[in-house]
Amino acid sequence: MATPSHHQNPTPSTKKKKTHKNPEANFLYELNSCSKSKDLKAAISLYDSALSNNTRLNQSHFNTLLYLCSTFATDPDSKDLALRYGFRVFDHMMALNIHPNEASITSIARLSAAKGDGDYAFEMVKKLGDYQVLPRLRTYEPALFCFCQKLEAEKAYEVEEDIDKMGLSLEEPQIAALLKLSADTWRGERVYNYLHNLRRSVRWVSEETCKVLEDWFCCKASEIGSDVGSVKEAILRNGGGWHGLGWIGEGKWVVKKGNVEPNGRCCCCGEQLDCVDIDDVETEKFALSVAGLALEREVKANFREFQDWLEKYADYEAIVDGANIGLYQQNFAEGGFSVLQLDAVIKEMYTRSGNKWPLVILHNKRVRALLENPSHRKLVEEWMANGVLYTTPHGSNDDWYWLYATVKLRCLLVTNDEMRDHIFELLGSSFFLKWKERFDIHF
Ligand SMILES: [Zn+2]
DSSP states (O other): OOOHHHHHSOOHHHHHHHHHHOHHHHHHHHHHHHHHTTOHHHHHHHHHHHHHTTOOOOHHHHHHHHHHHHHTTTOTTTHHHHHHHHHHHHHHHHHTTOOOOHHHHHHHHHHHHHTTOHHHHHHHHHHGGGGTOOOOHHHHHHHHHHHHHTTOHHHHHHHHHHHHHTTOOOOHHHHHHHHHHHHHTTOHHHHHHHHHHHHHHTOSOOHHHHHHHHHIIIIIOOSOOBOHHHHHHHHHHHTSSOOOSOOBOOSOOOOOOOOBOTTSBBTTTOOBOOOOSSOHHHHHHHHHHHHHHHHHHSOHHHHHHHHHHHHHTOOOSEEEEHHHHHHTTOOGGGTOOOHHHHHHHHHHHHHHTTSOOOEEEEEHHHHHHHHHSHHHHHHHHHHHHTTOEEEEOTTOOHHHHHHHHHHHTTOEEEEOSSOOHHHHHHHOOHHHHHHHHHHEEEO
16 A cells, blocks of 8 residues: 555656556556547557557457447448457457346347348347356347348347247337338238237337337238137137237228327227236236235235135125224324224225125224214124125235235225335336226225
């Protein structure tokens, strides 16, 4: 370590020595500033001088150079230089036996795609396996987009399969590219599947994706669809609007932009739309994950008992988060739990559903307190007599109970909270957002 006096008065010789001693660090520092200022030419001349000085280069040096080259690979003025040096740098790195990482491969794949060589880009992604490195979605993008652009459909689908095998999910840009490719090559079955993929994972499509869809339905879509009978049967079997049997109907498609009313009616044609965003398999999986988390946190026997009970009396259409409704906008300072407010919701749900009682989940501490109060007692007993109430046991968190019941029975949930974050973070599921959109009623 330098002493303070050293630090204040560095002799010219030590300063010079320091620069000379660590040319690698120096080189990286200068390279990074080229990268920041996006100066490709300066970076290349640095590289050239490092070569003539025999500077020992490492993975960071190569990655910085590769990244810079790849960002210029689509720039008309610098493309040639970027490609020439990009591949040279990569070959140099491989010759030194320095292992590429995901960033190096993404850069070289981008360079290959810029050259129009999707095959090499894809080969590079596969090479990552040799180094036990996992690719990311961005690593695949150059190969995928390159194949899509050149209408090399089979190769693009192969990249898609590989992405899937890696457990990665396509996002809108990739789905849209595959959709366009499939439309341009007249593969109706594929278009149909990508449409459903958009529905499942994207939900809101961009203007560009809309154009692809319009183009398909205006100019290319086939006129013959599945027969209506088998579609109806499939819808019944799946418990919803989803049938998965392909296009229905005959004649030319009418393409219009319009809105959907809150009740699900189409503003353009007045038809009632089916809800197809929640399918049975997904829902069952979600119910299982809720149960799994609940069983980890709740007394197992209690929660199992609830599951069995639900199985037996599974005839509800709505679940009421009792504590939440009873306490909503009550003055907490006075400890207010409004039995009348909760009762009003229960009766409202009863009438709305054509005389079916909802299920109210309430903690036993709360129920006991209500029963001890003579002015509430009658109402609570009435709920019990009507089979409205499920009392969760001592020490339980009733959130798990209403959540599980709602998902398991595909019920509507009546609550006021923006649903409680601590639970929903645990579920960490995009499925939950869809589900919430569909089943959450605010009182
Ligand atoms: Zn319509």
